[in-house]
Amino acid sequence: MKKTLYQIFITFFKVGTLLLGGGYVILPLLQSELVDKKKWIDDDELCEYYALGQSVPGIIAANTAIFVGYKLKKTPGAIVATLGIVMPAFISIILVAKILEEVVKMKFVQSIFWGVGIGVVVLIYLAVKEMWKKSVVDKFTCWIFFITFTLSACFKAPPAALIILSIFIGIWLQYQKKIEYGDKEE
Amino acid sequence: MIYLKLFLEFFHIGLFSFGGGYATLPFLYHIADVQKWYTTKELSDMIAISSVTPGPVGVNVATFAGFKTAGILGSFIATASVILPSLILIIIISKLLEQFKHNKYVRSVIYMLKPTGCGLLAAVGVDMFINNINICGMILLAGLFVASLTEKRDPLFYLGVSALVGLVAGFFNLTG
Numbered sequence: 001m002k003k004t005l006y007q008i009f010i011t012f013f014k015v016g017t018l019l020l021g022g023g024y025v026i027l028p029l030l031q032s033e034l035v036d037k038k039k040w041i042d043d044d045e046l047c048e049y050y051a052l053g054q055s056v057p058g059i060i061a062a063n064t065a066i067f068v069g070y071k072l073k074k075t076p077g078a079i080v081a082t083l084g085i086v087m088p089a090f091i092s093i094i095l096v097a098k099i100l101e102e103v104v105k106m107k108f109v110q111s112i113f114w115g116v117g118i119g120v121v122v123l124i125y126l127a128v129k130e131m132w133k134k135s136v137v138d139k140f141t142c143w144i145f146f147i148t149f150t151l152s153a154c155f156k157a158p159p160a161a162l163i164i165l166s167i168f169i170g171i172w173l174q175y176q177k178k179i180e181y182g183d184k185e186e
Numbered sequence: 187m188i189y190l191k192l193f194l195e196f197f198h199i200g201l202f203s204f205g206g207g208y209a210t211l212p213f214l215y216h217i218a219d220v221q222k223w224y225t226t227k228e229l230s231d232m233i234a235i236s237s238v239t240p241g242p243v244g245v246n247v248a249t250f251a252g253f254k255t256a257g258i259l260g261s262f263i264a265t266a267s268v269i270l271p272s273l274i275l276i277i278i279i280s281k282l283l284e285q286f287k288h289n290k291y292v293r294s295v296i297y298m299l300k301p302t303g304c305g306l307l308a309a310v311g312v313d314m315f316i317n318n319i320n321i322c323g324m325i326l327l328a329g330l331f332v333a334s335l336t337e338k339r340d341p342l343f344y345l346g347v348s349a350l351v352g353l354v355a356g357f358f359n360l361t362g
Contacts, residue, residue, distance in 0.1 A: 052279070055292070058203060059207045059272070062244070066276040075277055078273060079273070085241075085242070092239040110356065112353050113234070115350070116352060118327050125311055146305065147305070153313060163299065170294045170296070173294055174293075
């Protein structure tokens with residue numbers, strides 16, 4: 001398949017449409033579209049972009065798409081890949097939000113949302129569990145987790161302040177050569 | 187000027203959230219606290235809807251929050267500005283990919299950021315738990331928790347079951 005900007009857009013639009021729930025499903029979706037069907041990149045490259053996508057701020061699914069888009073067609077490729085992956089999300093929410101404003105006042109809808117609010121707590125718990133596996137790799141990161149948690153939950157510290165603080169600690173740790181990397185690669 | 191404020195808030199979410207779509211939630215939660223554009227209860231509804239609509243949850247939630255705050259133009263600004271930092275950063279990083287991957291400082295910062303993002307999200311989860319729970323909710327939560335232990339299930343499963351329980355509980359006036 002030819003790598004035109006239009007093709008890149010359509011491919012990521014399709015992936016964006018099929019993407020339900022957390023961003024974790026993007027890997028198998030991209031595998032089938034980009035590696036198996038289109039043969040634009042190979043499996044190793046995709047996994048590398050996925051890992052890199054997690055080490056850059058922002059939404060992992062979008063980050064992965066931007067990396068792949070850039071690889072295919074430089075900056076224009078990155079831009080159309082972004083548009084493709086974001087558009088389905090944008091359109092579906094606009095449609096739903098308009099309808100929702102009307103129906104949300106009904107009593108039975110309120111009851112459904114009450115239940116779903118509890119479902120969301122479970123989804124967050126699952127996301128934390130997933131992130132924990134990848135992030136809390138030793139005693140030190142475990143401390144970081146609990147300190148961040150306490151500052152955020154009990155003292156309402158702004159998230160950005162905590163992120164910036166941990167960026168500085170990360171740089172300082174490396175500067176002091178306090179950490180050694182053995183098997184810390186993603 | 188609400189649009190400029192929206193742009194700044196969501197740009198900073200895109201720039202500072204590490205660990206995927208759910209990592210944007212602590213920021214959106216903070217916005218609910220500080221800016222009062224929407225309530226934390228409304229945010230929880232938005233997350234639920236975002237989990238069942240096409241697209242990455244992080245993008246869905248940003249679009250939704252933008253819509254709540256300032257209509258369609260608001261949702262456009264929120265979506266664009268949450269994605270913009272990623273786009274700019276990745277285009278730059280792609281040009282220097284090899285240096286970026288093996289840089290010790292980069293790896294050290296990421297080593298720090300991952301547990302931080304995880305801790306932030308856990309705090310949101312606990313806060314939502316405390317804010318929305320009653321006896322009936324505790325039972326539902328316990329049930330879903332047990333279900334999550336047995337096998338890996340789709341988010342749709344949890345939302346479907348809890349929506350159904352909510353509907354029935356509402357019928358018997360148990361949703362308090």
